[in-house]
Amino acid sequence: MPGQCAAKAVREGLSPMSALRPSPITPTVDFERDGVQHGFLRLPYSRDDSAWGSVMIPICVIRNGRGPAALLTGGNHGDEYEGPLALYELARTLDPKDVAGTVIIVPAMNYPAFRAGTRTSPIDKGNMNRSFPGRPDGTVTEKIADYFQRELLPRADIVFDFHSGGRTLDFVPFCAAHTLPDKVQEKKAFAAVEAFSAPFSMRMTEIDTVGMYDTAAEEMGKVFVTTELGGGGTSRAETVGIARRGILNVLRHAGIVDGAVEKTPTRWLDMPSGDCFAFAEDDGMIETMIDLGEKVDEGQVVARIHSTGRTGMAPQEIKARMSGLLAARHFPGLVKAGDCVSVMATVEAVNI
Numbered sequence: 001m002p003g004q005c006a007a008k009a010v011r012e013g014l015s016p017m018s019a020l021r022p023s024p025i026t027p028t029v030d031f032e033r034d035g036v037q038h039g040f041l042r043l044p045y046s047r048d049d050s051a052w053g054s055v056m057i058p059i060c061v062i063r064n065g066r067g068p069a070a071l072l073t074g075g076n077h078g079d080e081y082e083g084p085l086a087l088y089e090l091a092r093t094l095d096p097k098d099v100a101g102t103v104i105i106v107p108a109m110n111y112p113a114f115r116a117g118t119r120t121s122p123i124d125k126g127n128m129n130r131s132f133p134g135r136p137d138g139t140v141t142e143k144i145a146d147y148f149q150r151e152l153l154p155r156a157d158i159v160f161d162f163h164s165g166g167r168t169l170d171f172v173p174f175c176a177a178h179t180l181p182d183k184v185q186e187k188k189a190f191a192a193v194e195a196f197s198a199p200f201s202m203r204m205t206e207i208d209t210v211g212m213y214d215t216a217a218e219e220m221g222k223v224f225v226t227t228e229l230g231g232g233g234t235s236r237a238e239t240v241g242i243a244r245r246g247i248l249n250v251l252r253h254a255g256i257v258d259g260a261v262e263k264t265p266t267r268w269l270d271m272p273s274g275d276c277f278a279f280a281e282d283d284g285m286i287e288t289m290i291d292l293g294e295k296v297d298e299g300q301v302v303a304r305i306h307s308t309g310r311t312g313m314a315p316q317e318i319k320a321r322m323s324g325l326l327a328a329r330h331f332p333g334l335v336k337a338g339d340c341v342s343v344m345a346t347v348e349a350v351n352i
């Protein structure tokens, strides 16, 4: 009912017109066609150097008949590389003969950010993972989010979104899903995490879920799985290998790609409360006192922040607010007040 749509749009802060407006994005692929298609999501973007120009977001559709559909994304943040490296390769190598159903691959979701090597878009400063459900009449980032919200997510049964730490964070390599009110949906997501077989598997807690792609997919009832694989604005051989093996495992687990899941041992971690996060209260130079993956006791100093404006100042100590394992840390050598310095996780179990 258009009237109900309009009322929902108003509740969500959209004008009734914008909710009814079609997306300005045109795909050059046909989602119903069998075989492999390498194409684009073409988003008109008029600017100084191209009056009638477009943003061309690469997309690959691999389909073989009816069956479940997977939507795979990297580059949600533009400075994270394990996902794009795994997904450009998957798009190049996955044979439709080995597929039952559909695999939709968008290896660089926030393509302007990915091209710039930055977390957010250089066009509008949009953080893709804070822009959902997006707007068809919004900024470039909001228009991409809206296309995923209304056109791509509804096509998927399973949604896999690769992340890493980017330039400012570094993580132990883990695959993750969230605790959800719908326990059937939650169980399916954690089963896919287990199939991914990263060295660590996480029950993930978010600092703020508003505007996240994760939340949009989960509220639509999709099986949503994500990762944090390393960081620092680069990638490592180990973490790229984890990404490539893992995504094939998830597609096998979902029954979309032929073959058995190649499971390796994983350590289950939990982020049981907001106590897992520590934030800097001063600017300065950061000294990591323990390394990623090491055990930490509550009250232990995980990092020190040294004031550099003058000599003779005692460093600020950052103490763990819970016992566990250091799952993530601030990556650059300099830190600002409010930066996330460390993330702790409890070790739940080792599954083989």
Ligand SMILES: [Zn+2]
Pocket: 076, 077, 080, 162, 163, 164, 165, 166
């Ligand atoms: Zn990210």
